[in-house]
Amino acid sequence: MTLAHETNVNVVLRKQGEIVLEERPVPTIRPDEVLLNIKVTGICGSDVHYWLHGGIGDFKLKAPMVLGHESAGIVVAVGDNVKHLQVGDRVAVEPGVSCRLCEECKTGHYNLCKDMKFAATPPIDGTLCNYYAHAADFCYKIPDNLSLEEAACIEPLSVAIHTANRSNIRSGDRVMVFGAGPVGLLCCAMAKAAGAGHVSIADISPSRLEFAKSYYTDSQIVLQRPEVGEPNIEYSRRTAKAILETEEMADVVIDATGAETCVQMSLMLAKNGGCVVLVGMGSAVQSLPVQELGAREVDIKGIFRYRNTYPRAVKMLSAGTIDVKPLITHSYPLKNAVDAFEHVKSGRDGAIKVLILG
Ligand SMILES: [Zn+2]
Numbered sequence: 048m049t050l051a052h053e054t055n056v057n058v059v060l061r062k063q064g065e066i067v068l069e070e071r072p073v074p075t076i077r078p079d080e081v082l083l084n085i086k087v088t089g090i091c092g093s094d095v096h097y098w099l100h101g102g103i104g105d106f107k108l109k110a111p112m113v114l115g116h117e118s119a120g121i122v123v124a125v126g127d128n129v130k131h132l133q134v135g136d137r138v139a140v141e142p143g144v145s146c147r148l149c150e151e152c153k154t155g156h157y158n159l160c161k162d163m164k165f166a167a168t169p170p171i172d173g174t175l176c177n178y179y180a181h182a183a184d185f186c187y188k189i190p191d192n193l194s195l196e197e198a199a200c201i202e203p204l205s206v207a208i209h210t211a212n213r214s215n216i217r218s219g220d221r222v223m224v225f226g227a228g229p230v231g232l233l234c235c236a237m238a239k240a241a242g243a244g245h246v247s248i249a250d251i252s253p254s255r256l257e258f259a260k261s262y263y264t265d266s267q268i269v270l271q272r273p274e275v276g277e278p279n280i281e282y283s284r285r286t287a288k289a290i291l292e293t294e295e296m297a298d299v300v301i302d303a304t305g306a307e308t309c310v311q312m313s314l315m316l317a318k319n320g321g322c323v324v325l326v327g328m329g330s331a332v333q334s335l336p337v338q339e340l341g342a343r344e345v346d347i348k349g350i351f352r353y354r355n356t357y358p359r360a361v362k363m364l365s366a367g368t369i370d371v372k373p374l375i376t377h378s379y380p381l382k383n384a385v386d387a388f389e390h391v392k393s394g395r396d397g398a399i400k401v402l403i404l405g
């Protein structure tokens with residue numbers, strides 16, 4: 048086996064607030080694994096959150112951890128049992144490996160596996176490195192007309208596909224999305240791909256909404272922040288009312304912010320019998336106007352990552368059903384990974400998806 052790099056540089060979150068580059072041995076592979084030369088990794092909000100806050104919910108950083116989980120690369124070695132991949136194949140990496148044996152796995156809900164090992168979720172190391180060993184059945188060969196950059200975007204796109212699946216978007220539906228970050232924008236793209244007739248997007252950032260004008264949305268809603276001291280529910284009521292001056296209620300509302308006010312408005316803006324999907328991660332406990340659920344039969348659904356999305360994402364990107372390329376605004380070489388993280392944190396220069404190239 049000849050390797051393109053002599054070394055294996057890893058982007059390690061040593062502790063909260065401290066990212067360092069560290070050389071580690073090239074991993075050895077088990078019979079069911081492949082060794083990947085990681086070429087592209089997108090920075091996710093969760094990577095930045097671990098860096099700045101040292102944890103997300105119950106997942107706390109207790110030891111140094113390699114960051115990154117939105118990756119694509121080239122197969123450089125295959126384990127003895129691997130039949131469907133060869134050296135040289137370009138693959139999208141599904142970063143969570145489930146046990147394949149439990150009830151959740153056997154019923155196809157493998158994202159809910161209790162033994163899930165997900166890259167860059169403590170204590171599991173992520174993919175931001177030169178060489179990464181991964182279960183071969185969670186690597187998906189991509190066709191020649193897809194770039195590795197696009198393949199890396201399949202991870203956040205998967206969240207949008209799973210969201211569309213859970214919300215049962217139908218042809219002609221009105222869909223409203225809160226949050227114009229990468230996942231919110233991909234939810235708009237996916238809603239259109241699923242046949243939505245009208246997609247609106249709401250955010251507090253005018254520049255994000257300006258971008259959204261040319262990305263799978265029909266209308267853009269600029270949100271103002273609550274007045275000082277204004278209770279969330281009062282802000283949400285008056286803002287939802289203002290939104291309805293120009294928008295109709297939606298069959299499906301997707302919250303990609305996690306903010307309590309946006310979740311409250313999502314419930315208020317769903318049609319009778321409509322569906323709200325909570326994609327964003329915010330405060331663990333929130334105060335919601337539950338009368339919307341009872342009086343109007345609005346369904347509220349949660350999602351946890353995604354399942355069975357990669358093969359479809361590969362097909363959709365290859366067919367041009369969705370274009371993820373406009374979301375890729377910046378890229379950095381692996382050696383400048385810290386600068387890339389600083390860039391995402393600042394949000395400057397219209398950054399949407401920032402990639403690290405290995
Ligand atoms: Zn992600």
Ligand SMILES: [Zn+2]
Nearest residue numbers: 146149152160
């Ligand atoms: Zn399992």
